[in-house]
Amino acid sequence: MHLSEQEIIRREHLEELRSMGIDPYPAEAFVVNALASDIKAQFNDDAPEQFETVAIAGRMMVVREKGKVTFAELQDSSGRIQLYISRSDIADGENFEMYDVVLKRLLDFGDYIGIKGFVFRTRMGEITVHVKELKLLSKSLRPLPMVKTRVNEATGETEVYDAFTDPEQRYRMRYVDLTVNPQVKAAFITRSRIISAMRSFFDAKGWLEVETPILQPIHGGAAARPFETHHNTLDMKLYMRIANELYLKRLIAGGFDGVYEIGKMFRNEGMDRTHNPEFTAMEIYVAYKDYYWMMEMVEQCLEHIARAINQDNPVLNFGEHEINYAGPYRRLSMYDSIKEYTGVDISEMDETQLRDLCKQLHIDIDNTMGRGKLIDEIFGAKVEKNLIQPTYIIDYPIEMSPLAKKHRSKAGLVERFELFVSGKEIANAYSELNDPIDQRERFEDQLQLAARGDHEAMAMDEDFLRSLEYGMPPTSGLGIGIDRLTMFMTNNHTIQEVLFFPQMRAEH
RNA sequence: GAUCUCGUAGCUCAGCUGGCUAGAGCACUUGACUUUUAAUCAGGGGGUCCUGGGUUCGAGUCCCAGCGGGAUCACCA
Numbered sequence: 001m002h003l004s005e006q007e008i009i010r011r012e013h014l015e016e017l018r019s020m021g022i023d024p025y026p027a028e029a030f031v032v033n034a035l036a037s038d039i040k041a042q043f044n045d046d047a048p049e050q051f052e053t054v055a056i057a058g059r060m061m062v063v064r065e066k067g068k069v070t071f072a073e074l075q076d077s078s079g080r081i082q083l084y085i086s087r088s089d090i091a092d093g094e095n096f097e098m099y100d101v102v103l104k105r106l107l108d109f110g111d112y113i114g115i116k117g118f119v120f121r122t123r124m125g126e127i128t129v130h131v132k133e134l135k136l137l138s139k140s141l142r143p144l145p146m147v148k149t150r151v152n153e154a155t156g157e158t159e160v161y162d163a164f165t166d167p168e169q170r171y172r173m174r175y176v177d178l179t180v181n182p183q184v185k186a187a188f189i190t191r192s193r194i195i196s197a198m199r200s201f202f203d204a205k206g207w208l209e210v211e212t213p214i215l216q217p218i219h220g221g222a223a224a225r226p227f228e229t230h231h232n233t234l235d236m237k238l239y240m241r242i243a244n245e246l247y248l249k250r251l252i253a254g255g256f257d258g259v260y261e262i263g264k265m266f267r268n269e270g271m272d273r274t275h276n277p278e279f280t281a282m283e284i285y286v287a288y289k290d291y292y293w294m295m296e297m298v299e300q301c302l303e304h305i306a307r308a309i310n311q312d313n314p315v316l317n318f319g320e321h322e323i324n325y326a327g328p329y330r331r332l333s334m335y336d337s338i339k340e341y342t343g344v345d346i347s348e349m350d351e352t353q354l355r356d357l358c359k360q361l362h363i364d365i366d367n368t369m370g371r372g373k374l375i376d377e378i379f380g381a382k383v384e385k386n387l388i389q390p391t392y393i394i395d396y397p398i399e400m401s402p403l404a405k406k407h408r409s410k411a412g413l414v415e416r417f418e419l420f421v422s423g424k425e426i427a428n429a430y431s432e433l434n435d436p437i438d439q440r441e442r443f444e445d446q447l448q449l450a451a452r453g454d455h456e457a458m459a460m461d462e463d464f465l466r467s468l469e470y471g472m473p474p475t476s477g478l479g480i481g482i483d484r485l486t487m488f489m490t491n492n493h494t495i496q497e498v499l500f501f502p503q504m505r506a507e508h
Numbered sequence: 509g510a511u512c513u514c515g516u517a518g519c520u521c522a523g524c525u526g527g528c529u530a531g532a533g534c535a536c537u538u539g540a541c542u543u544u545u546a547a548u549c550a551g552g553g554g555g556u557c558c559u560g561g562g563u564u565c566g567a568g569u570c571c572c573a574g575c576g577g578g579a580u581c582a583c584c585a
Contacts, residue, residue, distance in 0.1 A: 005554045006518055006536055066548090067541035086542065109535080122543050145519040146535050148546045161546060162520045162534055168577045169519095180519095223585060269584045270509085376585060400585055418585090428585085456585080505576065 006143045013106040014139050022102065024139035030114035032057050037078035043119050043127045051119035054129060056081070057137060059179065060113050061144075070103060074115065074129070079182070082128040083115060090134055103134070110140035110179075147180045171502050184497075187490040190309050191498055194486055195262060197308035198282060201301050207258030207284065212247035214240060214264070220464065221245030221403070223456035224267040227277075240266035245403065245477065246464045248285045249432060253472040260284035262482065273494040274424070277503050280482040289476040290431045291415045295392055298419060298427060298478065299327025302390070302485075309489060318422050318488050321388050329390040329419070334379060337393055341383045346375065354378075368452070372399030387420035402442040402458055404430035421488050429478035436468035 003011070014024050034054040043051060058076030060083075068087040073080045087099040107113070116133040145164035152159050163181075164170065170177040170184070178185050199209065217236065219226040221243030229238050244261055251259045262282045271277065286294075306314045306325035314326040332340070335347040344357060354374040358365045363381045365374060375397050387393070394417040395410060404414035415431035433439050443460045450457035486498040496502040 002556085004518060004536095009536065062545080064544050064547050065541085066544055069542040069544080071544045071547085073545085082545075084543070088542090105537095122545090124543065124545070126543090126545070128543085143518045143535065147519080148534070150546050159546090164519065166515095166519090166577080168515095171577095225584085267584070270582075272581095272584090273579090275584065373585080380585095396585090425585090507576080 007141060010108055010139070010141045010143075013108060014141065017102070017106050017136065017139070020097070020102070022136060024136060026135075026137065030057050030135065030137055031055060032076075032114070035078040036074065036076050036081035039081055039119055039129070040079070040127050043121070045121055048118070048120060053116065054119060055114065055116045056129065057114040058112065059140070060107060060109065060111050063107075063109060065104060068099075070099075071128075074113070075179075082122075082126050083117075083131050084120075084122070084128045085131045085134065089130070089132055098134070102136075107136065108140060108143070109146070110142075110144045111136060112138035112140070144176060145180050167496070168504075171496055171504060172507065174500055187486075187492055187498060188500065190490045191482075191486045193309050194305055194489055195482060197305040198301065198480075199262065201304050202258075202260050202284065205258065207260055207286065208256055210248070210251060210256075210259045210261050211263070212241075212244045212251075212261055214266075216241050216247075218459050218461050219243075220458055220461045222265075223458060225269055225455065227266050227268045242267050243281070243479075244283055245479070246461055248283055249472060249475065249477070250464065250467045252285050252287050252432075252475050253467040253470060256287070258284065258286040271503060273496070274484065274487075276483070276495050276499055279495070279499075281479055282482055283477065283479045285432065285475050285477040287473040287475050290474065291394070291417055291429055291476050294429045294476040294478050295329070295331065295394075295417060296327070298429070298480075299329055299390075303327060305485075306489065316489055316491070318491050319493070321422060323421060323488065324389060327390075329392055331392045331394055331417075333395045334375065334393055334397070334413075335395075337383045337387075338375070338378055341386055342378070346378070368454070370399050372397035376400060384420065384425075385423040388422055391420050392417045393420060399445075401430065402446050403433055403439075405433045405435070406438070424484060424488075425481075426484045426488065427478060427480045429476065432472075432475040432477045434468055434472040434474060436465055439468055440465055 017024050032055055034051070034056050036056065036058070039051060039054060056074060056076060058074045060072050061075045061080060062073040064071040070085045072083045072085065074083050085099070085103060087096055090098045090103070092098065114135045114137050115129065115131045117129045117131040120128060120130055122128050145162070147163055148161040149158050150161070151157070164177065178188070203209070215229070215231070215238040217238060219239040219242050222245070224242045226239040226242050229240065230236070231238050242265060244263065248259050248261060260282060262280065264278050265281050266278050268277065269275065302325045303314050306316055310316055315322050315324045335345070339345050342361065346354060346357065349357065351371045351374065354371060355365065358374060358377060361378065361382065363377050365377055369377065395407060395413045396404070396416045398406065398412055398414050401414045401416050404416045407413040407415050417429050418425050419427035433442065443458065443465070446457040447460060483495050483498055487493065487495060490498060492498055
């Protein structure tokens with residue numbers, strides 16, 4: 001094992017501490033009674049006795065030695081607070097070893113320490129803990145990146161020096177990234193609060209959070225290539241789920257009014273800034289509802305989430321845009337949206353006319369594409385990127401949506417919407433197809449597509465059809481990509497920034 | 509999977525048309541300093557220049573291959 005000079009020095013410090021009788025990894029708990037951020041927020045110069053005996057713990061991140069007194073910064077889960085340590089305060093009588101040897105030489109930047117002391121304000125105005133006791137809680141054997149910040153007095157902005165920025169290292173060693181980059185940590189905290197706000201919104205409606213199989217004998221509910229695996233006892237091929245839609249609908253058929261699941265989906269496909277092989281989806285199904293009802297529910301839910309993470313303000317920044325999550329959102333049919341951005345009315349066009357239009361618009365197509373796919377290509381090329389504020393695109397061609405109910409009044413379309421924000425899809429919903437005979441025909445159409453070589457076509461799921469034959473109430477269902485939603489709501493532009501551990505190649 | 513691009517100290521980076529012992533700041537280390545805050549001051553140490561070949565008197569630098577990252581594209585309703 002190759003060690004750098006600094007790693008060797010830290011291991012020597014560790015041994016020296018042991019030889020002094022100081023356990024670098026003590027077992028007993030260190031009882032904490034305050035957080036750095038709370039002390040800073042609540043300290044009152046007129047009532048300093050409130051923080052007469054604080055006990056805090058965290059990493060020692062910056063050390064400024066100044067003779068017989070040392071200033072350090074302690075970083076706990078909430079942030080940083082300055083420590084003031086004087087030689088005589090932590091001495092054992094006339095024995096100054098704790099200061100001269102342990103603090104000045106053997107403790108390193110990044111070590112976990114616990115301290116007890118009282119809070120005061122230095123003459124430079126910084127709220128600081130005056131240390132009376134100091135204990136090593138865990139030794140750090142590798143030097144963290146030394147990220148320094150300074151407030152520019154002219155602009156008032158915080159400037160960062162020697163930032164830890166290399167994406168490869170940040171993603172491979174997320175623990176380091178989280179330790180030294182507070183803005184990274186903040187995004188993950190927001191992610192957790194987004195999910196929590198969504199869950200509490202659904203729970204308040206009385207809908208039930210459920211879990212359905214990740215290992216599935218038939219991969220259904222979406223069009224994507226699955227990961228395959230094998231169960232030894234059953235000697236059976238299984239797939240990691242690409243979607244959970246068909247299982248959740250079985251539960252609606254079983255009599256629940258509303259069920260939802262937040263969980264990982266797995267798709268064996270390419271990776272880029274908006275795709276990771278495993279990602280988190282929320283799917284919800286509510287009985288006796290249609291897609292119009294669902295649009296209102298989504299507006300309320302997203303506004304609730306945005307307010308929950310942004311001081312009750314539904315307007316969030318994303319790049320150069322301010323996105324307003326307060327409803328109602330604009331509703332635009334697929335055909336009208338294409339008319340709006342191309343000037344062409346395609347509602348009466350057949351496949352041949354659509355092909356001509358694609359050529360005219362310089363959109364790449366191939367011969368396998370049917371009418372629905374051609375419309376989707378036009379939409380993707382000409383419309384999608386313009387949908388900045390939350391916008392519902394509604395009423396899709398039937399060929400693209402084998403699980404959605406036929407439109408109640410528009411032939412050839414289904415009752416489906418997708419929600420777009422900042423030019424990207426973040427939600428997809430239907431009035432669910434509950435007619436088992438229609439559903440069987442749709443599956444059969446998919447089988448024909450598969451026979452023609454479409455590897456994205458859905459497989460026949462006889463057990464799902466059986467559940468519809470027993471009867472499923474009219475239902476509306478919705479899926480939301482949690483990772484993408486988090487990207488938009490935390491102003492991050494790659495999925496890697498909202499996944500703790502994005503997929504990467506093996507390191508060696 | 510394709511194309512472009514990057515890989516130098518713990519971190520952030522410089523290193524010219526190939527040419528002295530590969531550099532800087534921070535970090536580390538030794539010393540000074542009892543209210544500092546990118547602390548300061550004086551000294552010192554630290555390198556698989558991603559890996560493997562090749563060209564050359566000489567390669568961090570040029571060429572080839574590989575590994576890893578990023579970007580764009582393809583794929584992903």
